[in-house]
Amino acid sequence: MSLPDHPQRVLSVQLGAAKTKKGFWLGLHSETLVALVLIAAMLVPLSALSQPADSSSPGGYLARLRTQFGLSQANLGEIDPTSETIRLATLGLKNIAVTLLWDRANHYKKVEDWTNLSATLEQMIKLQPNFYSIWDFQAHNLSYNISVEFDDYHDRYAWVMKGIEFLRQGIAFNQREPRLLGRMGWFIGHKIGKADEKKQYRRLFKADDDFHDRDRPGRTLPERDNWLVAREKYLGAQQLADSGVPLRTTALIFHGEPMMTAINYARSLEQDGTFGPALRDAWTLAGDEMRRYSVREIPTSWDVPIRLGLREAELTRAEQMAAEIEQLLPGQFQALEKLQRESLTTEQENALQTAAIDRTEAEQKMVAQAEATLKVTWPMVASAAPADLRNAAKKLAARYVEAEETAEMIDRYRDIVNYNFWRATCEAEVTEPALRARETAWRAEQEFQNAQLQAAKKSYEESFAAWREVLDAAPVLRADELTAEELAELIARYRMVLEQLDEKLPTPFILQDILDRTSTVAQ
Amino acid sequence: MVLEEEIPKFSAWIGPALLWYLFAGSLIVVIVAALAWLVQSTLYGPLVAGDRVYRGLLAGLGDCAGISLRRIWALSRLAIQESLRRNVLVVLGLFALIVLFAGWFLDPTSVNPGKLYLGFMLTATSLLVCLVTLVLSVFSLPADIRSKAIQTVVTKPVRSAEIVLGRMIGFSIVGTVLLALMGTTGWAFIVRSVNHRHEIAAEDVLENRADDGTTAGWEGRTSFDRGHRHRIDLKPDGSGRTDSTQGHRHDVRAVTAGDATTSRPIAYAVGSPVGLLESRKPLRGTLRFLDRGGRPSTKGISVGAEWSYRQYIEGGTLAAAIWTFDGIAEREFANGLPLEMIVRVFRTHKGEIEKGITGSVRVRNPISGLQSDPFYFTAKEFTIDAINIPRTLAVTSVDGGTRQVDLFTDIVAAGRVEVILQCLQPAQYYGIAQADFYLRAGNGSFAINYAKSCLGIWFSMLLVTAIGVMFSTFLAGPVALLATLSILLIGQFREFIQRLFESQVTGDATIAPGGGPIESLYRIVTQTSITLDLDPTVAVQSIKTIDTFLLAPMRLGAGIFPSLSALGTADFLAGGFDIPLDLLAENGMETLGYLLAFFVAGAFCLKAREVAS
Numbered sequence A: 001m002s003l004p005d006h007p008q009r010v011l012s013v014q015l016g017a018a019k020t021k022k023g024f025w026l027g028l029h030s031e032t033l034v035a036l037v038l039i040a041a042m043l044v045p046l047s048a049l050s051q052p053a054d055s056s057s058p059g060g061y062l063a064r065l066r067t068q069f070g071l072s073q074a075n076l077g078e079i080d081p082t083s084e085t086i087r088l089a090t091l092g093l094k095n096i097a098v099t100l101l102w103d104r105a106n107h108y109k110k111v112e113d114w115t116n117l118s119a120t121l122e123q124m125i126k127l128q129p130n131f132y133s134i135w136d137f138q139a140h141n142l143s144y145n146i147s148v149e150f151d152d153y154h155d156r157y158a159w160v161m162k163g164i165e166f167l168r169q170g171i172a173f174n175q176r177e178p179r180l181l182g183r184m185g186w187f188i189g190h191k192i193g194k195a196d197e198k199k200q201y202r203r204l205f206k207a208d209d210d211f212h213d214r215d216r217p218g219r220t221l222p223e224r225d226n227w228l229v230a231r232e233k234y235l236g237a238q239q240l241a242d243s244g245v246p247l248r249t250t251a252l253i254f255h256g257e258p259m260m261t262a263i264n265y266a267r268s269l270e271q272d273g274t275f276g277p278a279l280r281d282a283w284t285l286a287g288d289e290m291r292r293y294s295v296r297e298i299p300t301s302w303d304v305p306i307r308l309g310l311r312e313a314e315l316t317r318a319e320q321m322a323a324e325i326e327q328l329l330p331g332q333f334q335a336l337e338k339l340q341r342e343s344l345t346t347e348q349e350n351a352l353q354t355a356a357i358d359r360t361e362a363e364q365k366m367v368a369q370a371e372a373t374l375k376v377t378w379p380m381v382a383s384a385a386p387a388d389l390r391n392a393a394k395k396l397a398a399r400y401v402e403a404e405e406t407a408e409m410i411d412r413y414r415d416i417v418n419y420n421f422w423r424a425t426c427e428a429e430v431t432e433p434a435l436r437a438r439e440t441a442w443r444a445e446q447e448f449q450n451a452q453l454q455a456a457k458k459s460y461e462e463s464f465a466a467w468r469e470v471l472d473a474a475p476v477l478r479a480d481e482l483t484a485e486e487l488a489e490l491i492a493r494y495r496m497v498l499e500q501l502d503e504k505l506p507t508p509f510i511l512q513d514i515l516d517r518t519s520t521v522a523q
Numbered sequence B: 001m002v003l004e005e006e007i008p009k010f011s012a013w014i015g016p017a018l019l020w021y022l023f024a025g026s027l028i029v030v031i032v033a034a035l036a037w038l039v040q041s042t043l044y045g046p047l048v049a050g051d052r053v054y055r056g057l058l059a060g061l062g063d064c065a066g067i068s069l070r071r072i073w074a075l076s077r078l079a080i081q082e083s084l085r086r087n088v089l090v091v092l093g094l095f096a097l098i099v100l101f102a103g104w105f106l107d108p109t110s111v112n113p114g115k116l117y118l119g120f121m122l123t124a125t126s127l128l129v130c131l132v133t134l135v136l137s138v139f140s141l142p143a144d145i146r147s148k149a150i151q152t153v154v155t156k157p158v159r160s161a162e163i164v165l166g167r168m169i170g171f172s173i174v175g176t177v178l179l180a181l182m183g184t185t186g187w188a189f190i191v192r193s194v195n196h197r198h199e200i201a202a203e204d205v206l207e208n209r210a211d212d213g214t215t216a217g218w219e220g221r222t223s224f225d226r227g228h229r230h231r232i233d234l235k236p237d238g239s240g241r242t243d244s245t246q247g248h249r250h251d252v253r254a255v256t257a258g259d260a261t262t263s264r265p266i267a268y269a270v271g272s273p274v275g276l277l278e279s280r281k282p283l284r285g286t287l288r289f290l291d292r293g294g295r296p297s298t299k300g301i302s303v304g305a306e307w308s309y310r311q312y313i314e315g316g317t318l319a320a321a322i323w324t325f326d327g328i329a330e331r332e333f334a335n336g337l338p339l340e341m342i343v344r345v346f347r348t349h350k351g352e353i354e355k356g357i358t359g360s361v362r363v364r365n366p367i368s369g370l371q372s373d374p375f376y377f378t379a380k381e382f383t384i385d386a387i388n389i390p391r392t393l394a395v396t397s398v399d400g401g402t403r404q405v406d407l408f409t410d411i412v413a414a415g416r417v418e419v420i421l422q423c424l425q426p427a428q429y430y431g432i433a434q435a436d437f438y439l440r441a442g443n444g445s446f447a448i449n450y451a452k453s454c455l456g457i458w459f460s461m462l463l464v465t466a467i468g469v470m471f472s473t474f475l476a477g478p479v480a481l482l483a484t485l486s487i488l489l490i491g492q493f494r495e496f497i498q499r500l501f502e503s504q505v506t507g508d509a510t511i512a513p514g515g516g517p518i519e520s521l522y523r524i525v526t527q528t529s530i531t532l533d534l535d536p537t538v539a540v541q542s543i544k545t546i547d548t549f550l551l552a553p554m555r556l557g558a559g560i561f562p563s564l565s566a567l568g569t570a571d572f573l574a575g576g577f578d579i580p581l582d583l584l585a586e587n588g589m590e591t592l593g594y595l596l597a598f599f600v601a602g603a604f605c606l607k608a609r610e611v612a613s
Helices: A007-014 A030-050 A061-069 A081-089 A094-110 A114-127 A132-149 A153-173 A178-194 A198-207 A209-215 A226-242 A257-272 A277-295 A308-328 A332-342 A346-353 A361-374 A378-383 A387-417 A419-429 A432-449 A453-473 A475-479 A481-500 A512-522 B010-044 B046-065 B069-085 B090-105 B113-146 B160-194 B407-411 B446-472 B477-492 B494-506 B517-526 B538-560 B570-575 B581-608
Strands: B205-209 B215-221 B231-234 B239-242 B249-256 B265-274 B280-284 B286-290 B311-314 B320-325 B337-341 B344-347 B358-364 B375-378 B385-389 B392-396 B402-406 B417-423 B428-432 B437-443
Touching (some): A094 A114, A094 A132, A114 A132, A114 B113, A132 A153, A153 A178, A153 A198, A178 A198, A178 A257, A198 A226, A257 A277, A257 A419, A277 A308, A277 A432, A378 A387, A387 A419, A419 A432, A419 A475, A432 A453, A481 A512, B010 B581, B046 B581, B069 B113, B069 B160, B090 B160, B113 B570, B337 B358, B337 B417, B358 B407, B417 B428, B446 B477, B446 B570, B477 B494, B494 B538
Antiparallel strands (some): B205 B215, B239 B249, B249 B265, B280 B437, B286 B320, B311 B428, B320 B417, B337 B437, B358 B417, B392 B402
16 A cells, blocks of 8 residues: 555654544544644634733733723623623624614614613613713613603602613723713702702602612711712712723813702702701802812813912912013013014004004004014013023023913813802802892792782892892802893892882892893893 | 504404415415426426426325325324434423523513513513424424435325424424423413512601591502512501502502501501503504594694604693494493503693693593593503593583483493593693503403413414424425524514515615615615715616615515514513404414415425435
8 A cells, every 4th residue: 555645644644643544534634634723723822812810820912901901890890790691692792782782772762662671771781881881871861861751750750760770780880980970970960950850859869768778878868969969979980080090071071060069059959948057058068169179180182280270370470480580681571562663664553553443454464463563472582681691581481481371271271161150159159148148039039929029029129238249249240141140030020029019120229230231131 | 552553353354364365375386386387398398397297286286185194193203202302302491591590681670570571581482492493393304314214204105295294293292392381481480570569667658637637548658679669548548559660559458456547557468469460351442533623633643753653632622532442231341431541641841740631531422422521530651540430420411410321321322432532731742542542341361361472472383393394395404494594584574674675666765774785785884874875876776776686585575474573462461461362363374374385385395306216
């Protein structure tokens, strides 16, 4: 018998395997054998790539990456055996399964099949427990979209709470996700405290032993206010973010929520008719939160962190720098201004002296050029300084620019969250006149509703007098449109009281400036 | 429960259905015979081909007609033995595992746990039973043919039809036994899972006092069990019930040491859940509408909901929804008409949040027009509310006088009565569908209803087996499996395929956006949304043309192949309604028709295949 000339057959002979007459080795076809060898070879890089971590080894490349970025299941949150089982059972097709389930969920919502909708959401989260969007979107679906399908406010409340409980599950699975805690705070605060049914919801929330026992056993009745519970959630989220967990949302707004929640808490007490020490404490809390927010470091898109409360300090610093440059180069700023002025052409001078409304297009351009020329800055002064003082002047000018820019950046960020207004509110509302203004206004409204016209008139007048004090002490509130509108509504009802008493609005009215402004806006 | 299509009476359904079946069957026979003739013609010429087809048809018919029950039973036993040899009972272990771990996946705090548990168990049972019989049926014959074991059968005096029918029956018996075992276990699991009780602690109940200081009743709440609690409302005598939560309520009774009306309760007895696992027998009516001016209208108002199942009537106007109930007999409703209803509410303004939207129900004689004074109620959404229309009714005449009339003597005419629903609050709306109002004609047994639902699964299993055996007569096992699954999938997506084809032919993308298979692939690859129209380039036109040709056979199949989901009756069971016998009979007849067709097709295919050669 001659030796086989096929290479694979040669291999099988060399290995001394039991060879069949058709060239098989161990009963395996040659192609199968090659495939097996290749699979075995590929196991080596696969092992290096995906070996799991254990106590003695950091594991393969993927395991190390998971550890590095905190993505392993143990790092993310609770491990649910059911979830793990279902994910394994889908054999890598969980994304397709979730897509189908999402479609089913939409269908069940459409046909108002709430049982199957809830079941589908459960299946979805079992498949993708660490996907933030599912938790956020579907919790919103439950609390906002489905709850309103019910007419009985008890049912509505139950569905709002279902959404909140859904988020609680999400938080358990994603313990390094501050956004979910923030969403829970938002739902508890705004959905319960701002909905049309807020009166009923807030009442039911306080009485909801099951929720509070689950959330934080031992919570007292005053602590069961939805805004205070929401604040707890926001503080928890902040704590998480401060521990170094990445915050994948706008920090400026995220960190402002505890302050806003405390303000809303105080406002809710006013609407409920709770005044006195309780309201003062609430505004004190809001002030504390405002101060905490003011000094919190907020990252910006310029990669320079800011603190909202430090705008005035930065401006003071800029003024100091300017003064130091002035001390270093006395009179140079004015000299440069004069020099620049002298450099203007006659046409530019004439254009500047022409009234803005009478300028031609060419003159407008000249004015723009002239103004640019006349603009003198401290860095320009520093650049023009004598050589021996120039470096020192430039350093001071750079610090001046830095302080100015920081103040401007803070100003822009303040505008986004209406910081100035909220700070003024927190500072003003805790004062005795403001507390009096709110209480008397609330009393006046009650008396008006109960047709106690004389009493209502007196209460309104007391309130307006108190408001006068508040506005005089807080220019920001005096200039604020919302405050003006709120007062205008109060005055309108006061007018109705006067009409029924056959009286006229006194002139000049104590809040005449507000009245004038709102009537101008209305016109 | 939602009933989008009315269930026709079996007596009215069977005639047209049989005619259609005979027509479709004849058409298919003619088409198949023509195709066979065409194929044979290319081999033997037209005359010989005609002769062969004719003889083949005669032989096939003779084969089917001359079957022996004894031989069929013998072959069925062989199929059963084969199934047991293949360890088919392992599936019972799998089912036991599912039951054991179902608690992991099922949420007892669900809106309606009964519905959830029922849906899960019936789906699991259906899937397992159908899967087992599918695998058995598609791999059996091909394996016998490949191993030539079939020769030991066909060389005996056995007809092809008997081989096919024997296997169908054998595997069906296996499936039936599995279904019976799984169904019984599932029933026990469901009953055990949903049954529960609550406690009521004394501190959770507050006494309501009337203005004169007497006890007006008690209100409070139950303990928190199985993810829910109930609000309770007790009358002064200590009796009462809970509110409806998670699709059920409980009866409650205060236990006092002395006289129930004077003593304080010392404990509370809470009954078993009511409303779960029920089997209501409804007498349904037909619905028509009146518009806001009181004029007849074909439908109500749309409030913009995507799902148009329910139509709305405007409150504070003459708009009304009128149900006409037929076949009302005094002996069945001797104590009055137990009217049950589900009413949806749509508010156009907030109104009084703490108060529901009130409405009225009146009963009217459809002939004389005499109508009762209204019964007022407050709409309770997503729960079944009940009003009992008593035998003696008050009727107010035009002059303002009120008199008493008898329901059956004065209002019900020739077994018919009209029920008129109106919403009373202006600018608020009631939403209703025909199935939302019914007269509760009685209560069936939940166990029997459950068995009826299992009958639906049984029909599905028979169909799967028949299709599997039919394909296995001429295809290899894996191919037969794929073919059977394709048939079932096409049947399952029947409506979608029909809409898709219509959209493709008419060019109206709103019917089914996204296009056929090739267009869908194109859209996926190019990441083009299904809502965007594709530019009518030559390539796109070609794709659409190819899609039309690909969809045509699917459309034909969708019109012919059975839909297993249409045989399911779990919605009735989960909704707490008795499964109508008419529906079961229609499903049974449909199944029988398909079984016959698949049996004949299988017998012919096996005969045409010379397995013994």
